[in-house]
Amino acid sequence: MSASDIASRGYAKPEILVSTEWLADNLKNPNIRIVESNEDPLLYPSGHIPGAVEVDWTTDLNDQVRRDYLGREGFEKLAARIGITPDTTVIFYGDKNNWWATYAFWVFQLFGHTNAKVLDGGRLKWEKEGRELTREVPTYPATTYSAPERNDKRIRAFRDEVLRHVEARLPLVDVRSPAEYTGEKLHMDGYPNEGALRGGHIPGAQSVPWARAINPENGTFLAADALRAIYEGEKGLKPSDDVIAYCRIGERSSHTWFVLSYLLGYQKVRNYDGSWTEWGNLVGVPIEKP
Amino acid sequence: MTDDYNSLPPKLAELVADFSTITDRAERTEMLIHYADQFQEVPASVATRPFPEANHVDYCESEAYVWAVPQNDGGLRFYFAVENPQGLSAKAMAAILDQTISGLPAAELTAIPGEIVRTIFGREISMGKGQGLMGIVMKVQHLARQYAQG
Structure with missing residues (x-):
């Protein structure tokens, strides 16, 4: 399915999705970071899209003591680890119809990282199309990311x-x-x-x-x-x-x-x-x- | 789980003991992927799609199914299906059970604690994931109890 197919589906913000085709053409694009987020922790190590880093919802996105998401400092550390700046376009994808990818996407929005998109079809479509997967875990130079305090007001309900x-x-x-x-x-x-x-x-x-x-x-x-x-x-x-x-x-x-x-x-x-x-x-x- | 593996069938006890010593997440992951790679789906001679609801595993997000088939030697052979092609953890759990307890007498399989899941997959496993995998163990136990009671 092509980018034009996404554009023809009548979405309010079609630019929020990228197609597998687009991603395959942009694997070496230095302005993007591909992030895999899965329900099954065995998937990323078993093979992932070349260049993708893993963000694990349990260990990366949750506070390890209180039931809450990571705070500003934690998010800055995570951003540094995956080598992104506020200008990096983060492309999320994962298993289970992008269920965990949208969860990670949502947490990133709590910190206002609006340069974010989701891979339409996620891991399933990428695999079904026989596209390349690798077990090589990439490393990127650590960045400095200055994040705002987490803003729960707009998209989170208590x-x-x-x-x-x-x-x-x-x-x-x-x-x-x-x-x-x-x-x-x-x-x-x-x-x-x-x-x-x-x-x-x-x-x-x-x-x-x-x-x-x-x-x-x-x-x-x-x-x-x-x-x-x-x-x-x-x-x-x-x-x-x-x-x-x-x-x-x-x-x-x-x-x-x-x-x-x-x-x-x-x-x-x-x-x-x-x-x-x-x-x-x-x-x-x-x-x-x- | 405590280190009391004696109540488990010997091969499973050995495997759980091995996993209990792993502290490195990457090593655990490698071992689990190794088992997932060995997963064998239920043969058509035992079941074909659509699989019956009676064999469906509750709470497993990967749509797992379990069958028990009595053998001539008195053992109970288990077969598994995992409909989610990306359900690697479910496949690993199924392969582990297949290799360690399948074929044993039903009476030896009626009290396998679901808690072995946390020893095998690590305590950091999410509640939902843990429940789904325990669901596979519970389904095996449930089927074993049915046969053990005759």
Whole structure:
């Protein structure tokens, strides 16, 4: 699929995506840095796009002590390690339909790194097209990156804000599986309950499993019309809505945040990263079951 | 996991003990990729797509399936499928179970703790990933219990 194909899909910000073709032609482009971010930590070491560095969501993006993302200093260190400056265009890609790639992309936006794009189709499409993979781990000269303090206000929602959102009857999107949404599945059978104490969903939330935004054959994003048919036709959302998306820990919902914000051009979408592992364990918050 | 591997079947106990000594992440990764490369999918003589829901592993994001087939010698042979082509961890877990416990009598496989996942894959494994891999172990255990009860 070519760049012109992306341009023809009717996205609000088509420039946010690059095609596999474009990336293959730009592997040596000194102004870009390719970042692989996966759910499966074995994938990058087993082979990756030449020149790509790995950003691991557990070790690189999360604070290792408190449940939170890395702070300004941590982000500056990460940026230095992968050799980027604010002017470097970071191209994110990964497994699971770019699920973790959009999560890393979202964290980078908390620090205002707007020179960022996502590889349409991610790792799946690159592999399916038989494009080159290497096990060689590149190193880049460390850079100095002066990052602003993390700004959680614009694209991140916290539990008290979610509660006010619910009380104001504003739209929420639950991007987990239907069984998680209904509360039918909460934790693994025969294993201690690690997920949440209660099942169900945040009152008023609409169920749109995150991967519906994807063409399963090659991992590319659906065209804008098809996305609108889901989020607007089926669920009644509008681009002017104040929307909060959530899942279990905020990774799947960063994918939906990306789709609504960049592909459909919604102005106010926040990702509630506390998600069900917080809400399903909170004392005193309402939970809805169908 | 504690170092009490004695309750595990011998080959699995040996493998878990080996993994428990690894402190270097790259070394662990290499070993796991080595196992993932040896993954063998369920043969068509046992199951064909669409695979039945009864064999599906709960919570595994890589769409894993497990089958148990009793053997003439009284053992229980396990077969696996991982539908996500990029589900390397699931393939590694399946290959490890295939090589260490497949073919043993069902009664010896009814109490394999899911916690071996954290020893094999490392404690830093994410909760979701850990749950999915434990799901494969739990599915094996569940099937073994069914056969052990006759």
